[in-house]
Amino acid sequence: xxxxxxxxxxxxxxxxxxxxxxxxxxxxxxxxxxxxxxxxxxxxxxxxxxxxxxxxxxxxxxxxxxxxxxxxxxxxxxxxxxxxxxxxxxxxxxxxxxxxxxxxxxxxxxxxxxxxxxxxxxxxxxxxxxxxxxxxxxxxxxxxxxxxxxxxxxxxxxxxxxxxxxxxxxxxxxxxxxxxxxxxxxxxxxxxxxxxxxxxxxxxxxxxxxxxxxxxxxxxxxxxxxxxxxxxxxxxxxxxxxxxxxxxxxxxxxxxxxxxxxxxxxxxxxxxxxxxxxxxxxxxxxxxxxxxxxxxxxxxxxxxxxxxxxxxxxxxxxxxxxxxxxxxxxxxxxxxxxxxxxxxxxxxxxxxxxxxxxxxxxxxxxxxxxxxxxxxxxxxxxxxxxxxxxxxxxx
Numbered sequence: 001x002x003x004x005x006x007x008x009x010x011x012x013x014x015x016x017x018x019x020x021x022x023x024x025x026x027x028x029x030x031x032x033x034x035x036x037x038x039x040x041x042x043x044x045x046x047x048x049x050x051x052x053x054x055x056x057x058x059x060x061x062x063x064x065x066x067x068x069x070x071x072x073x074x075x076x077x078x079x080x081x082x083x084x085x086x087x088x089x090x091x092x093x094x095x096x097x098x099x100x101x102x103x104x105x106x107x108x109x110x111x112x113x114x115x116x117x118x119x120x121x122x123x124x125x126x127x128x129x130x131x132x133x134x135x136x137x138x139x140x141x142x143x144x145x146x147x148x149x150x151x152x153x154x155x156x157x158x159x160x161x162x163x164x165x166x167x168x169x170x171x172x173x174x175x176x177x178x179x180x181x182x183x184x185x186x187x188x189x190x191x192x193x194x195x196x197x198x199x200x201x202x203x204x205x206x207x208x209x210x211x212x213x214x215x216x217x218x219x220x221x222x223x224x225x226x227x228x229x230x231x232x233x234x235x236x237x238x239x240x241x242x243x244x245x246x247x248x249x250x251x252x253x254x255x256x257x258x259x260x261x262x263x264x265x266x267x268x269x270x271x272x273x274x275x276x277x278x279x280x281x282x283x284x285x286x287x288x289x290x291x292x293x294x295x296x297x298x299x300x301x302x303x304x305x306x307x308x309x310x311x312x313x314x315x316x317x318x319x320x321x322x323x324x325x326x327x328x329x330x331x332x333x334x335x336x337x338x339x340x341x342x343x344x345x346x347x348x349x350x351x352x353x354x355x356x357x358x359x360x361x362x363x364x365x366x367x368x369x370x371x372x373x374x375x376x377x378x379x380x381x382x383x384x385x386x387x388x389x390x391x392x393x394x395x
Contacts, residue, residue, distance in 0.1 A: 003121065004045040004099040005037045007064075008083045009107050010074055011052025016212055020107050021054050025222030027363045029209060030055060032110035034062045035364055038346045039114035041329045042121045043103065047091075049083045063343060067091075080104070084185055102180055104191055109176035111205045111221060114349075115330070120177045120199040130194025131180035135171035136206040139163065142170060171198055174206035236388035239283060239350060240331040243318060244378060246289040246296050248337035249354055252374030263295055266374050272303050274382030281389045285382075286321065288314055290340055315343040335381055336361055337373050352381055 009030050013019040020030045030048075037046045048059040048066045051074035056066045067090055073082040084104065091097040101124070103117065116134070124132040140163055142153040154168045155161055177199060184193040207218055247253055251265040258264075275285055285305050289296055292310035300307035311317040322332055330349035334341070337357040345351035345364055353365035356372035367384075369377045 001101065002044055002097075002099045003042055003101040003103060004047060005040070005043045005103040005105055005117075006084060006087050007033055007037065007046070007048045007105050007107060008080050009048055009050045009052070009055045010069070010078075011050065011055060012074070012076065014076060015210065016215070019209060020052075021058065022209075022215065024110060024209070024215065024219050028058055029110060030107040031058060031062060031363075033105050033107045033112075034059060034064050035346060036112055036114045036117060037103075037105060038062065038064070039329070039349065040117040040121075042118050045099070047087055049087050062346065080106075081185065081189055081191065084191070085189075088182055088185070099182060102182060102185070104178040104180070106175050106208075108209045109174065109206075110209070110218060111207055112176045112201070113205065116199070116201060116205070117177060118330075120179055123199050124179050124197050127197045128195070129197035131184050131192045132178065132197040132199055133173050133192060134175075134177035134199045134201050134206075135173050136201055136203040138170040138172050140166070171200075172206075174201060175208050176201065176206065236333065236350060236385045238331055239333045239385050239388075241322065241325060241327055242278065242283055242285045242333050242335070242381065242385065243288050243321070243344070243348070244285065244335040244381075245337060245341050246287050246299075247291060248357070248373040249335050250287065250299065250374065250378055252372065253337070253356075254374075263293065265295055265299075267299060268374055268376045268379065270376050270379040271382075274379035274386075275303055275305060277386050278382045281386050283385055283389075284325070288317060288321075288344070290314060314340065315347060318344050318347065333381070333385065335378070 009020045016022065021028045037043055046064050048055065048064055049069045050056060050066060051069045051071065059066045067087055069083060069086060073086060103121065120132060120134060141155055144151050144153050154166050154170060178191045180191050185191065187193060204221065207214065209215060209218055244250060250271065251267055254266055256264040278285055287296065287300050287305060287307045288311060289309050290311055296309055297307055308317060322329065329347060332348045333350040333352055334344045334348035335352045335354065336345050337354050339358060339360060341361060342364060345361065350367065351365045352367045352369065353362045354369050354373040354377040362368055369380045371377045371380050
C-alpha cells in the first residue's frame with residue numbers, strides 16, 4: 001500500500017506572521033511535524049507543499065521532498081483542499097504516481113506524537129474506512145446557543161446526572177491528522193467522505209497554534225515534554241536494537257596521537273557493565289561509525305559488540321541492519337552526537353543525544369542524556385532501556 005503524507009505550509013499568515021517558521025520548543029514549528037512524519041514507519045513518502053523559500057530550505061534540511069505551490073493557491077483565501085488537489089495532480093502528471101492513502105498533517109499541531117500517525121493509519125485500515133480525522137473527546141455538560149434558544153446537548157438539565165454518567169460522546173476535530181483515500185478528495189472536494197472513522201487523542205496533545213496566545217501555552221507544554229525526555233521518561237520498553245555512533249558517544253571526542261601517528265581515545269569503564277545488562281534483557285547493540293580506525297574495532301571487541309565501520313551512508317546501513325533483523329524502526333534506538341547522525345536519528349523510533357551533542361542533534365532527539373560522550377552516556381542509555389523493560393524507576 002502506497003501511503004503519502006502531505007504537509008501544507010504557506011509562508012504567509014495574518015494571525016501570527018511567519019507562523020510556520022516560528023521557533024517553539026527549540027525548533028521551527030514545521031520541523032516538529034516533519035520529524036513526526038519521518039518517524040512514522042507506515043509512510044512511504046512525505047511531501048511539503050509550500051510557496052516559501054525558508055520552509056523549502058527547512059524541509060530539505062530534514063530530508064523531506066517539497067512541491068512548490070503556485071501563487072493562485074497560496075493566498076489567505078486558499079483552501080487546504082486546493083493544495084491537496086495540486087500535489088496529487090502534480091504527482092499524477094509528472095510521475096504517474098497515485099497513492100492508496102493520503103495522510104494530511106498540519107504544521108500547526110506540534111504536540112502529536114509519531115505513534116499517533118501510525119495508530120491513525122492502523123485505525124482507518126482496521127475499521128475499513130474511507131477517511132479519518134483525529135479528535136479529542138469533549139467531556140461534560142455541553143450546551144448549544146442560537147440567536148433565541150439555549151439547549152443542552154449532552155444531558156437533561158431537569159434530571160442532572162454525574163458527569164461520568166453522560167452517555168453521549170461528542171468529538172472535537174483537533175486538526176492534527178486527517179487520512180483519506182484519493183477518491184474522497186476528488187469526489188467530495190473534501191478531506192472527509194465515505195465511511196468516516198475517528199482517531200481519539202488526548203486533549204493535551206490536541207492544542208493547535210492558531211492565535212498568538214497559543215504560542216506561550218504550547219511552548220510551555222513542549223518544554224515540559226522535553227524536560228520529561230531529559231529525565232528519561234521516554235518509553236523505551238519496546239526497544240530491541242540500540243545503535244550507537246562511536247566518536248563523541250563512546251568517547252569524549254578527543255584523540256591522543258603519539259609520535260608514530262598511533263591514536264588512542266578516552267572511553268568510560270561503566271559502559272561495559274551497562275552493555276552487559278542490556279544483553280541480559282535481550283537488546284542487541286551495534287556501533288555504526290563512518291570512520292575506519294583500529295581503535296574502534298579494538299574497543300568493540302573488548303565490549304563484545306558488533307561494529308560496522310567506514311559507512312559512507314549510515315542511514316542505508318542502518319535500514320539494512322534493521323531489515324536483516326526483521327525489526328521495525330520503532331524497535332530501534334539510535335545514539336548520536338553530531339550532524340552525520342541526524343538522518344539516522346530522524347529515522348529511528350527513539351533518537352537519543354548525548355549531553356554535549358551539537359545543538360542541531362539535540363533539537364531532533366527524543367531524549368538527551370545527563371552525561372556527555374565518553375563520560376558514561378552509553379551506560380546511562382543502557383540503564384534507561386533496562387529500567388523501562390523491567391519496570392524500574394528512571395530516578
